[in-house]
Each structure stands twice: as structure tokens, then as C-alpha cells.
Amino acid sequence: MTSSDYWDAEAAERYDESSSFMFEPDVLDPAVDRLAALAGDGAALELAIGTGRVAIPLSERGVPVAGIELSQPMVDVLHAKRPDLPVTVGDMAGATAPDDGPARPGEYSLVLLVWNSIANLRTQDEQVECFRNAARHLAPGGRFVIELWIPGIRRFPPGQSAVPFHVGRRHTGFDTYDLTTQQGTSHHYRRLEDGTVRYGASNFRYIWPAECDLMARLAGLELEERSADWSGAEFTGDSESHVSVWRKPA
Incomplete structure (x- = not known):
């Protein structure tokens, strides 16, 4: 049982239009560029994949992508655009990557969780388990990346x-x-x-960067880098968001 809000069919159908600013090239392209570089020659698993805003252009860059998504209606919208993109319908804190995905658990070079989505898990325990689930899917040397805002x-x-x-x-x-x-x-x-x-x-539980780092340590991951945005701007005390990368030791 998850504490996350559930996106029903009506919300899923209007998601892309109502969130159109998230699809703008100046918002999306830097994220996809950096994620493709982090994935390298390996496969990527996106937690809370949604309607494929990031996963579809990432796969078009040649990165094999699979996903986990709680909402079946959101997956239905994604599959109307890309029927061949494998997705497990389930909770990102515990669900396993699809059997027909491009890699098996423990073999992914990249796990990603973008646009504040880890905050959809509204208990600390679930957020900790999400980090552990990401770590379980990573190959040694693989990376877990989240994009998260700083609470205002x-x-x-x-x-x-x-x-x-x-x-x-x-x-x-x-x-x-x-x-x-x-x-x-x-x-x-x-x-x-x-x-x-x-x-x-929509409801959320906010997390500070230092709390994220502790969750990562509990999952056996090490902080590799943190920037203020996808373009790599320096993270400072005035930053309103962060993109953080943790690495599974080789």
C-alpha cells in the first residue's frame, strides 16, 4: 500500500497538455542531454515514468529505457505514443523493473527520478525504500539521479x-x-x-538535500555530484532546486 496520490484516467488524459511547459525544449533538452551522458552505453530505468516526457526522448537518443509507474492510466497514455516501451505498473518504492526490459535488476547503469517525483511518497520510510529499490536495480558503478526542488x-x-x-x-x-x-x-x-x-x-513530503544524502547512504550509494539544475550550474544556498547523482560503488 503506497501513500502516493493516484493519477486517474481524467488526470492522465490531460497531463501532457496541462504540463506543457515541462515539455518545452529549454526545460527538457538539458535533462535528456545529461541523462544520456550518465547512462553511457547502458540501460536506464525511470521511476514514476508517467506519460514518457523524459523516457521517450531519452530512448530516441539510443538509450534503452524501461519504467515503473503507479498509475495504469498514465502508462496507457505513454503506450499510445510508444507501445514498445516496457513498464511495470507498481509502486516505485518496491516494484521491480519489467521482465521484458532492456536489463535485469542489478544491471542498469542509470536509475532516474525527475521533476520532484520522489516527494510523491509521503512517508520517510517509503522514500528510504525508494533509494534502496534504485540501488537494487543498479549495476556496480551505476548511478541514481533525482531532480528535486528546495522547499520554499x-x-x-x-x-x-x-x-x-x-x-x-x-x-x-x-x-x-x-x-x-x-x-x-x-x-x-x-x-x-x-x-x-x-x-x-497533489500531496507530497518534502526532503532536504542532506536528508537525501542520508537516504542514499542507507542504500549503499555515494554522492558523486550535485548541481542547481540540469545544465550543471553551481548548487548554492540560494538554489531553488538540485539535481543530485549518487553512485553505487564498483
């Missing part, structure tokens, strides 16, 4: 209850936090073509 707690003045994370022409999003439990909720307001506004929410 520093923006809270006294009495404020929400922090904006995206303000655009068609989408505005706010996060609310419970600082005692590290639980949060993302509130999405999307303006539709007819002028009406659709509200949606």
Missing part, C-alpha cells in the same frame, strides 16, 4: 500560509506546508480555453 520555507513571512511556485498565463500554483511533519500540498489553478478555472491538488 524561507519565503514565509509571519502569518503567510502559502508560497507560489509557478505563476503563468494559464497556470498558477501554490504550495502549503506543515513544518512539523514535512507534509505539503500543491494547489493548481488552471485557466481553460473557455475562461473557466479548474482547481486540482
Whole structure:
């Protein structure tokens, strides 16, 4: 039983359109470039593969890719675009890569978990198990990569209850936090073509980089590098996100 929110068929069908900014070349291309370089000649396993935003262009670069995804409707959308991309429907904290994937557990050169998706697991125990599951799938010398935002707690003045994370022409999003439990909720307001506004929410547990490093150590992984984004910008105290790479010792 997982604590993650479940993406139903309606959410899956509109996911690509409602998240179109994530598919923009200036957002997607640097991620795919770096992931392809990290995978090298080996295979990649994407946890929370979704509708294939990253996996499909990564496979088009020649990297053999498989995935794990909790939501069958999200997998259905992916397979409408790429029927041949193997996916296990299951929880990323414990599910095993598909039997028809390009590698077996313990043979993948890269496991990736992007766009804050590890926070979908809303307990610390599940997040620890996710790191362990990634490590189980990696070959010696392989790498686990996550992309994760830094919680916007520093923006809270006294009495404020929400922090904006995206303000655009068609989408505005706010996060609310419970600082005692590290639980949060993302509130999405999307303006539709007819002028009406659709509200949606998703829940998460936020993690600091140092906590990620401890989870990695518990899984037998070693921090190799951390940058502020996919282009490799320096990670500093003012960074609002991080791309972290841990390596399974050879």
C-alpha cells in the first residue's frame, strides 16, 4: 500500500497538455542531454515514468529505457505514443523493473527520478525504500539521479500560509506546508480555453538535500555530484532546486 496520490484516467488524459511547459525544449533538452551522458552505453530505468516526457526522448537518443509507474492510466497514455516501451505498473518504492526490459535488476547503469517525483511518497520510510529499490536495480558503478526542488520555507513571512511556485498565463500554483511533519500540498489553478478555472491538488513530503544524502547512504550509494539544475550550474544556498547523482560503488 503506497501513500502516493493516484493519477486517474481524467488526470492522465490531460497531463501532457496541462504540463506543457515541462515539455518545452529549454526545460527538457538539458535533462535528456545529461541523462544520456550518465547512462553511457547502458540501460536506464525511470521511476514514476508517467506519460514518457523524459523516457521517450531519452530512448530516441539510443538509450534503452524501461519504467515503473503507479498509475495504469498514465502508462496507457505513454503506450499510445510508444507501445514498445516496457513498464511495470507498481509502486516505485518496491516494484521491480519489467521482465521484458532492456536489463535485469542489478544491471542498469542509470536509475532516474525527475521533476520532484520522489516527494510523491509521503512517508520517510517509503522514500528510504525508494533509494534502496534504485540501488537494487543498479549495476556496480551505476548511478541514481533525482531532480528535486528546495522547499520554499524561507519565503514565509509571519502569518503567510502559502508560497507560489509557478505563476503563468494559464497556470498558477501554490504550495502549503506543515513544518512539523514535512507534509505539503500543491494547489493548481488552471485557466481553460473557455475562461473557466479548474482547481486540482497533489500531496507530497518534502526532503532536504542532506536528508537525501542520508537516504542514499542507507542504500549503499555515494554522492558523486550535485548541481542547481540540469545544465550543471553551481548548487548554492540560494538554489531553488538540485539535481543530485549518487553512485553505487564498483
